[in-house]
Amino acid sequence: CVADIHQTLLDARAGTAILRGRPVQPGDIAVLVRSHREATLVQRALAAVGIPAVAAGKQSLFSTSEARDLRALLLALLQPADEGRLRAALATVLLGQRASAIASMEREGDLQRAFQAQLLHWRERWQRGGPFAVVADVCAAQGERLLALIDGERRLTNYLQLGELLQEASAQALGMHGLLDWLQGQMANADQNDEQQLLRLESDARRVQIITLHKSKGLEYPLVYLPFVGIDGGAPNNAAHCTVHVGGERQLHWKLDKDEAWDAASGQRDREQRAEDARLLYVGLTRAEHALWIAIGDLAGLGRTRLAPLLGDLQGLRAHADVHIDDSEPVLRLPQLPVEQEGELPAVRGLTRRVPHDWWVYSFTQLAHADAGNDIEAAATELPSPAADEPAGAELPLEPALPEPAATEAAPLDPRFMGSRFGNVLHEALENVDFAAWGGWTPDQAAPDGQAELLRKALHDEGYADEDLDDGVAVLVPLVGHTLTVALPEGGALHSLGEGERRAEIEFHFAIEPTAVPALLQLLHAHGISSARRGFGLRRRLEGLMTGKIDLTYVRDGRWYVLDYKSNRLPGYSPDLLQIAMRHSEYDLQALIYTVALHRWLRFRLGGAYDYVRDMGGIRYLFCRGLDGNGNGVHVDRFAPALVDGLDALFAGGDAAHAELVARAIGARA
Structure with a gap:
């Protein structure tokens, strides 16, 4: 597969591989695979010979090595004086220090102090600007080295996406220790089915597309490669359970013993899997617009695949110019595909505008x-909060010379329902209650129908305990009621506003x-x-x-x-x-x-x-x-x-x- 794509692109540059009147581009090529593991294998093999590719598989961002790199960096930032954490962070792909440089820290104290000073600088940067500021700074400093790696753009994309998620989490005021706990929790519970955790795609401009057969349904590509459809590993099935479809429903069967029920269920599962393999093979065979490449030969389990019955007349298949059946020996070593230059690079623009220090x-x-x-x-x-300007305590002091009249509230204040926290609750309640429902409210009445639940929700969302909710509602009802029914100077009350x-x-x-x-x-x-x-x-x-x-x-x-x-x-x-x-x-x-x-x-x-x-x-x-x-x-x-x-x-x-x-x-x- 890789050798054929490599040769096709070389021919395109020589002017002998033409598509729609122009040379074939990497973006015209799609490699269809069955799993993320296969997609990763193809992407790495293509990258090793200088062919750009983008994989559209499913993988949780928190299960990547980049998440582990940022965890190591965060551990070092928490304790910059810890030599073990410092060495672990320097050894990551993100920081990319050579083993010789890390080992020389034993003998060169100035080098170690320089690394620790850098950690202190990043720690201060983190505290002032948040985690994304540090991740962005590190990626900018290491960008040239990272992009030179085979999968450098993929890694850089992951680092920046993780930095954004860390920045969002930091808004919960977790602190650096809390943010480490959050990251470790996400890594422990990485879920590839969570849309928020999926990898963000690198730029797909002029890249070979690597996509799963499931995802390719309904799509077409000029040139399609199927490198794995002729492989069936044939590993014994040792699963303790299986899922089958009966009457339009999914049924889960557990292997308690080798009895007839289990044999029937596992047999049905195998039949369903073979039917699914046939459907996916059909999808793969019908995605190509101009040419299709299929790998066969000395492959594991080729005779058991759904492809095998279609290979009875190889000579007839090879007679089709748009179908290439490849049973040649794999090429062990390929030269790097030369980097294609599109004219002279423009000169880098100079920075002439100064960002004002006072801009805020x-x-x-x-x-x-x-x-x-x-x-x-x-x-x-x-x-920030809706009541960020409210006092944190119970009292707002007034000018000492002014006599203090008695408070006008009917009942003494409960300290649970004072300060900015309760101010947030009141703002939330007034934002969500039905103004018109309070039009007939009078003092000493309960909340109108359906409104008490909104008040309870406002208290609950601000973190009040369940046992305090009834008392909180009793405090909120007169506050909300008076607010919505008090006469305004221009006439009417808030409840009368449409x-x-x-x-x-x-x-x-x-x-x-x-x-x-x-x-x-x-x-x-x-x-x-x-x-x-x-x-x-x-x-x-x-x-x-x-x-x-x-x-x-x-x-x-x-x-x-x-x-x-x-x-x-x-x-x-x-x-x-x-x-x-x-x-x-x-x-x-x-x-x-x-x-x-x-x-x-x-x-x-x-x-x-x-x-x-x-x-x-x-x-x-x-x-x-x-x-x-x-x-x-x-x-x-x-x-x-x-x-x-x-x-x-x-x-x-x-x-x-x-x-x-x-x-x-x-x-x-x-």
């Missing part, structure tokens, strides 16, 4: 947590051009926003993307509103106290960012038909623990047009850039 993906939480000793990068390592009038958890991303922090603070302070702030960490300017999620965006009487739910516990919920709470936690800055996001979106979607003064209704912050129907617990504001336009202009790169963006948006809509 910002959020309100990162900005609010950034101060002179805590830069934005540090805040960015915190996991599905088309509201959207929950709108995620936004908008660009921030280089924005000087002093200019930003000057604008904010001029309008009473974040008055106590003197900077955002150590940065002198902000640049990148602003991202966030708005709890609820709704429209009433043609005006748009930004609404945010808060589960903070305050000493009181009167408008004056809410104003202090908004300033203290910088929720006024959050509300402004959300308003600018909605402002930009409406301007883009509506173009010249949008007007902030006419169409923006303002912000509504509902402090759910203090809603009582008398105006308490509801913070209402509407930012001045000069503030919204000014911040939008700053983020757009200044007044000129802002005007250009508006003109582009209006032109695009027109």
Whole structure:
């Protein structure tokens, strides 16, 4: 098979193997096999003589040697001072150190220290950027060596795919030890039938296609090779069980003894297998468009195969120009197929654009947590959550000079249902309950039909124990009920909003051009926003993307509103106290960012038909623990047009850039 493909490609380069008026290419050739093991054998044999091939078999990514290599690297990163782990990692194909270099570490202390310093660098890189950052760096550094291997592209593809999966798993805050446990668990339970674990194909451009007979059904290829259809190993069947089909159903039979039942079942299994072999042979024989190559000769069990009855008239078969029956002796050694060059390689482009150091993906939480000793990068390592801005403890302190009125909640707070964890539950509940179902709810009533189950699910998904769910539902019912039935300043309540009038958890991303922090603070302070702030960490300017999620965006009487739910516990919920709470936690800055996001979106979607003064209704912050129907617990504001336009202009790169963006948006809509 390999020798014939090799010769065909040599003839193509000499101009004597022509297909459709052009020389035969590797991509015109398909090798059909029965199993992944056979596919691997063919791919390695082709690669050994320089013929590129891609195999489309099924194999779990976690059962590959590349998974073992990354496990060795992770073990070394956990303990960089452990010489045994260091040597094991250096010996992997990924790092590819020679045995002589590893052995010389005994005598050359500087070499060992250099390797350990590299591990420490990768460990820090892992902690700052995640596992994929390290895997990508290593693959980039070792790429030339890896791609020079016979199966180098396959290995490189596997390393990068594993790096992506490790990065996804790291989002669960497992830590390096937890990530090692996760990887080892995946390796121990590797499943080739799990779509998430299947190998990603290498580039198949101009490569020989190696595909299983099952996968090839319904497909056609110009040139088809069948190297294994004439082989039947004939190994004795020692299986302790077998599966047969009876009456359209699958039946499992166990070999308890050599009795008639087992003989009948195993005999039926053998007949079904022979019928399946015949079907697969038919598939293989009918896939070729122009030519078919079949291997016969001194092969194990050729007489027992389904191919054997078709070989009665070999001379007649050989008379067909498009069928090649090969019974020649295998070629033990073939020369490398010369690498084909397609003209001169273009010069490598030089890097002229500098990525700004200050470019970042910002959020309100990162900005609010950034101060002179805590830069934005540090805040960015915190996991985002719907209630990431809620206090971790029970209390939000207010200005000491302000007398503390009694809390307005009817019952003392249960410490189980406080802080950001319960805030996440409340956000989840309000995202998924049926607003309209709560329209007739009154205090001291149970949840409407079908709503308690949604509240229980929100608690369960956040990790609350089963024995706490009933108590949690009892706390959630009045919070959700008051939130959805409290009167809003523009009239009505949330429960009266139709599905088309509201959207929950709108995620936004908008660009921030280089924005000087002093200019930003000057604008904010001029309008009473974040008055106590003197900077955002150590940065002198902000640049990148602003991202966030708005709890609820709704429209009433043609005006748009930004609404945010808060589960903070305050000493009181009167408008004056809410104003202090908004300033203290910088929720006024959050509300402004959300308003600018909605402002930009409406301007883009509506173009010249949008007007902030006419169409923006303002912000509504509902402090759910203090809603009582008398105006308490509801913070209402509407930012001045000069503030919204000014911040939008700053983020757009200044007044000129802002005007250009508006003109582009209006032109695009027109």
